[in-house]
Amino acid sequence: MxxxxxxxxxxxxxxxxxxxxxxxxxxxxxxxxxxxxxxxxxxxxxxxxxxxxxxxxxxxxxxxxxxxxSGDFRNAVVLWTYDPAERDAKLANEVLKKKRKDLKHLQVIIEIACASSPYHLVAMREAYCSLFNCSLEEDIVSEIPFPERKILLGLVSSFRYDKEMVYMDVANSEAAKLHEAIKAKQLDHDQVVYILGTRNFHQLRETFRCYERNYGIPIKQDIKNCGDADLENLLKKVISCIDTPEKHFAEVIRNSIVGLGTDEDSLTRAIVTRAEVDLKKVREEYSSMYKDDLDKDVIGDTSGYYKDFLLTLLGSKF
Amino acid sequence: MxxxxxxxxxxxxxxxxxxxxxxxxxxxxxxxxxxxxxxxxxxxxxxxxxxxxxxxxxxxxxxxxxxxxSGDFRNAVVLWTYDPAERDAKLANEVLKKKRKDLKHLQVIIEIACASSPYHLVAMREAYCSLFNCSLEEDIVSEIPFPERKILLGLVSSFRYDKEMVYMDVANSEAAKLHEAIKAKQLDHDQVVYILGTRNFHQLRETFRCYERNYGIPIKQDIKNCGDADLENLLKKVISCIDTPEKHFAEVIRNSIVGLGTDEDSLTRAIVTRAEVDLKKVREEYSSMYKDDLDKDVIGDTSGYYKDFLLTLLGSKF
Known part of the structure; x- marks a missing residue:
């Protein structure tokens, strides 16, 4: 991939x-x-x-x-040259030290926690300690307000079982618990944090499928009007990163390209961090979601060595 | 040590x-x-x-x-021969699978989370996944009821900064937060879990010293009459393991020896798990706390190859 x-x-x-x-x-x-x-x-x-x-x-x-x-080319090459755990520790720290932390920034931490292997996540936490003289968790507690803090802390602290081990009864009963929390408009309920923060990704994907089957609506769509739009959007992002990381990153790339100007930081991050993970699948999702060619869109929105480097990572320039 | x-x-x-x-x-x-x-x-x-x-x-x-x-000798040698991370994963799992889980059992998990390096704790979580096909956190959530679950989950999920980095202002302000939670009888307050579960051990020891200095009473003594004796005792154990692990293990050994009969499981665990960590300090603490000689007490309460093996690990038989 x-x-x-x-x-x-x-x-x-x-x-x-x-x-x-x-x-x-x-x-x-x-x-x-x-x-x-x-x-x-x-x-x-x-x-x-x-x-x-x-x-x-x-x-x-x-x-x-x-x-x-210099410029975006430098940022991309430097990010790519770092050790991946160190790179992600730096990306997370950048987000945490920003004055304004909206979802566009917080999603970087969600990606690391929910679209990486447990081994990578823990290597990243280790790198964070070495680089910044404190734990990632300490910075999340001091920099992120409630209720986002509670969700993010649960996610980054996880060391999930990483093989495919799915229990249908767990999927059904936990879909029910998630449904209950959503109906009660308690998106930061302990149960939600425990389920999303401790279960293995395969189990969670089955739980999300059960949710749709049992309640007739995808869980992401059901999260609405809970009284806190920021929290709703954060949780939707969490579910996306766990359920279909390739769709999430296709969306990150799309959003970085469409509209006026290009969001080079997001474009760089998506391509650099996924090139060795699932960028092939991201490209396929991009094409099926937007009926556009990812490589062509990158060519259209970038230039010079920056463009050449991204295309190299995309495997379309050799 | x-x-x-x-x-x-x-x-x-x-x-x-x-x-x-x-x-x-x-x-x-x-x-x-x-x-x-x-x-x-x-x-x-x-x-x-x-x-x-x-x-x-x-x-x-x-x-x-x-x-x-066979017997206690076998248990001690087998425990000692395991990889330490695997050994602790097995000890934690044994506790979680017990029907009755009182503090004597739960303290095993507290010891692993609060009296080990972050690297050991994470290696143990990794071993837990490999051995039991689920994460340690999943078993804590399913096997331990509230409010103990919340405290233990916060502790085992930590990846603390492991060098000496102490801020006096943090120690003072967090001593105040802990004091507030204790006065409000909310021992499982989020703040308590965040402080105990994310700060490095050196920082926490300073926070406990500040507590005593600012409020005229050691934090462990101040935790009382909160309406939940089990939770009070659990939290005291957490503070002991973080603050003075050597005193905690001296106490474990003492309790395993005094009274009628010997609690060989606890005695074995304390000596096997600390022999390569701080058993010299445990011996010193034992002598200063109980005015007795640890080795002599072990000799008095054990026999045969089991005794010989423990004394070998204690370094008093070569």
Whole structure:
């Protein structure tokens, strides 16, 4: 499901680091070489390149990329070059330190908590502690008001069972509990937090299917008029990320492109964070949801090296 | 702070595995050899011995120990031979599957959550998923009633910052929040759960000191008459495990020994789980709290190979 195209025979990390060094030296930067190397290496290869670069030149590769590149291209390459856990810790921290935190920002944390493996989530929490000298949970408690705090804290604290283990009786009884909470307009009820924050993703998808079967309406549509539109929208986002992450990211990309101007931060995040996860499925969903071609839309809304880099990650430029 | 005595020159894992195999073969078991090998190896060496044993004899070492040994000696050796994360996952699961779960049982989960490093806690949650096909949190939600559920869930879900980073203003303001909750008899208030479940241990110890300084009474003593004795005692145990784990375990050992009969399960757990952590400090606390010698008391209450094995882990038999 990854769109990343790694050549069969790659260079050694040392050779890649040397190639990057050459790209930085002299007048200007050879951006194409940067794309050529980093845009075709997976996370573990990029880690080895970072290490090799530090070993050979006693310099942090990411710092150097930061000073050599600029604009959206720089942001995308830097984000891509980070270790994925560290990258997501930084994305979450950026959100938490923003003055205004609307859903467009909070969804970044939801994506990390609900559209990642438990191993990635916990590696990200570990990276968060190392980078920011406090736990992710501490920052959520101090930066996010109720009732969003309660939901997000439950989600980021989870270490879910990650295999397919689905019980129909649990799906039915928990669909009923969710339905009860929604009817009572108590979207932050403990039961809601426990169900969404502890069950494995396969179980939750079955619970959502049961909800629709038993109550005649998809749970996301049933969440309305609960008296707190922000909380309603947050919870819908949570359900989307758990139920159909590929649709969620197709929507993030679409929203970043449509309308006046482009939301490059969101576009970059969606492509960089999903390239090695499910970007192929995101592209398929995009096409079926919007009857448009994702790659063509990216080409239409971006330019220069930024465009080239995104297309490389999308696997449509080699 | 570990009491474990590992010889300077140890055998290779293969040699240790062979030694154990010899101890199992023929008529009867050479228990002394089992103690001699396993009682002097640290967690990473024991892992290598388990692997080597499997490699050499295509047999699970722990299964073999189980069939060769018996009684409390068997329980102690088996518990000790497990990977520590797996061992604690099993201990927690045993508690959760018990019909009656009083504080004596629930404290096992509190110990794992509040007297371990965040890395150990998360490794234990991972092991729990692998062993029991569901998350620890799911079992807590389904097996533990309110309000204990809320407290325990907050504690086991934490991934705390693990370095010493203490803010006096936080200690003061959170001591005030805890004081407020205690005065309002709301021991399961969200604030209590957030503070105890997200802050690093050093910060929490300072918060407890502030509590005593600002309100003239140690927080543990101030928790009383809140209308729910079980919850009061649970919370006191949480505070003990965070504040002074060595005192907590000295108390566990003392309680397992005093009175009629011995509570071997608790005695074994305390010595096996702390031997590589802080058993030296536990021994010192024991002596200062009870004016008795821990080793002497263990000798007085146990016998045979079980006694020899505990004393080996206590470092007083080589």
């Amino acid at each position: 990854s769109t990343l195209r790694v050549p069969d025979a790659v260079f050694t990390p040392n050779q890649d680091a040397e190639e990057l060094r050459k790209a930085f030296q002299g007048f200007g930067t050879d951006e194409e070489a940067v794309i050529w190397v980093l845009g075709h290496r997976n996370a573990s290869q990029r880690k080895k390149i970072r290490d090799a670069y530090m070993q050979l030149y006693n310099e942090n590769l990411i710092d150097r990329l930061h000073s050599e590149l | 570990s009491t474990l005595r590992v010889p300077d020159a140890v055998f290779t894992p293969n040699q240790d595995a062979e030694e154990l195999r010899k101890a199992f073969q023929g008529f009867g078991t050479d228990e002394e050899a089992v103690i001699w090998v396993l009682g002097h190896r640290n967690a990473s060496q024991r892992k290598k011995i388990r692997d080597a044993y499997m490699q050499l004899y295509n047999e699970n070492l722990i299964d073999r120990l189980h069939s060769e040994l």
